[in-house]
Amino acid sequence: MPYAPADRLYYDADSHIMELPDFLKRYADPALRDAIPEVSYSASIVTDEEVAVIMAQGGRHSPEHVAAQVAMGDALIEKSKEIQGLGAFNRDDRTVAMDLLGFAKQLVFATHSVAMPFSPSSKLDPALRYGAARAHNRHMADFCSVDERLMGVAVVPLDDPALAMAELDNALRLGLQAVWVPHRPCGDRSPGHVDLDPFWARLAESGTPFVLHVGGAPLQAAKAWMNNGRPPTKDWLGGGENLRTKDIALAHAAPEAFVSMLVLDGVFERHPGLRGAAVELGAGWVPELLRRLDWVVKHWSRNDANLQGLSRTPSEQLTQQMAFTPFVFEEVGVFIDASNPDLYLFSSDYPHIEGGRNPIARFEAALGDRSAAVRDKFYTENFLRIFPGARVEARRAAS
Template identity: 80%
Template sequence: MAYAPADRDIYDADSHIMELPDFLKRYADPGLRDEIPEVSYSASIVTDEEVAVIMDQGGKHSDEHVAAQVALGDALIEKSKEIQALGAFNPGDRRTAMDLLGFRKQLVFATHSLRMPFSPSSKLESRLRYGATRAHNRHMIDFCAADDRLMGVAAIPLDDPELALKELDFVLASNLKAVWVPHRAPLDRSPGHVDFDPFWAKLAEAGVPFVLHVGGAPLQLAKAWMNNGRPPTKDWLGGGENLRTKDVAVLHEGPEQFLTMMILDGVLHRNPGLKGAAVELGAGWVPELLRRLDWVVKHWSRNDANLQGLHRTPSEQITQQLAFTPFVFEEVGNFIDQSNEDLYLFSSDYPHIEGGRNPIGRFEASLGERPASVRDKFYAENFLRIFPNARVDRKATVAA
């Protein structure tokens, strides 16, 4: 029996690979391998000892461990977490995990391998930034080729428009289904700069969405904001390298800025076929974003010629072209009431512990007495609006 109910189509907008140390090196161009870093778990709850044991076993879990994970059945999502999870890094095991999870499709993101590609440093050489990017994308292609339910997410930093477009050509020729871009200004430009027009237009033409995701910009606030003369605050896992109280309170600012620039610079207006999603960045900020941008455009278009050609309000553009994943602890039902039911996506975050032990149960509690049509949109239809090629014929699946 699978975790997801058999009578409901559920599309998962967030899951992850837990990369092994050589994730990038193995897939990098030979001339770059010595300069491409190993994937590090130093800022993670995963210990070096755990990783070492897996590497000593040839980069895989033991047969006994895999058997124990499979035996969890529909409790897999509750108890199978992080690098010890079934299918965390082995594509064959991930296929079994998908059988036990029961999701129709699942976006697959990296976890720790994008520090070099997404680095905000202007001093990083482009050959290394984009060489590590290509290695990531090659590995993601291979991992997701094992199961057509896995929708691999490519990574493309925008810092060099010409190289970003070149990498996009590579991605569009692959089986990857979305493009993760960092939600920060690409060094000295807005993401709506004219230099990026060919990039967004090509994505729109190909029907491949862009995605923003936690980790696409620095997680933590500048040290000055944390300096209040009191002992340092630990993160929610008890350490100091992940999200702390102040960090999570303003986590939305980065993606909100990025999407605001995309709208005010006219990117969504010029490319009505361009779709996108903000994933694992919360959704409580979305209703106010719609109200604020409509207000800004209404009043500032009197003086800003860039806004005078917009034929759809920002809230219409966002509703038609974007979607957002709430955290499992957020009240998505209230967000729907404050905005509309077309904006939000289910996500499990498998195998990260942030996704909770029973995300469906948590979201069901938040949706409360709202009708089945709202649930259909949250679990499936909104996902398929952003990823229209992901639709699965459930009757055919059941028959198979």
């Protein structure tokens, strides 16, 4: 019996590939291959020894390891984690994992290979930045090609509008079903800059959502915030390279700023068909974001001509065009009560440990005594609103 109950279709808004070192190089343009670095696990709980063993086996888990993973059955999500997870990097194994997980659809994100394309460094050669994105997108499309339940997520940096458009077109030709953009200023531009309007228009016209995701901007807060005269704080994994206490406390700031710019610069107003999701960035900040943007527009539109043409309030725009995944430890029921049930998405984060051992049970506890209709939106309907391309397959799966 699969992990996900048979009471409804469960759509998973977050899962990952655990890239092997040659993930980008194998799919890179020949002229760029030598300049694109190997994927590094130096800031990860995955050890060099684990990666070395897998590479020595031809980039596969051993048959014994795969068999042991499959034998976990519906406990797979509890025990199968990180690079040792079933289907973490092998597409055929991922199909078996999907059978055991029981999700109708699953967005698939990269883990470590976005460091170069999403780097905020202005010194990085644009040809190399977009070449790395192109290699990622080719590999992601290939990984997801064997199972229609896997929805591959492209990466497209927005620092160069012309190159971003070219790579967006390439991602659409590859059949990728969402586009991950970094949630930071686009070089020296706002994401609502007129130069980027063709990018948002192309997404809207093609019915392809954009997504924001942790890793799309620097994980750690500015060093000065950490300088309190005391010994350094360890991160949640026990080291110092991942999210620390102050990092997670401030993690909402960058995606909140990015989404606010899209509203205040009129991107959602001009492109009502545009859809987007903020994934693995928490959701506790969302109810207040809606309230804040509504009063900002109400009061500042008296003097800001950019706001005077808005036909919908920011809260209406975001409810209609965006959705957000809460962390498994967040009280999503409280967020729904403070805003509305149309805003939130279920996610497992498979095979990352951050997704927890039993995400459905955790979210069920947070939803408490809220209605079946609220649950249907959280697990199914909100996903289909943001990712309408999944709807035909959903009808087939339900029949």
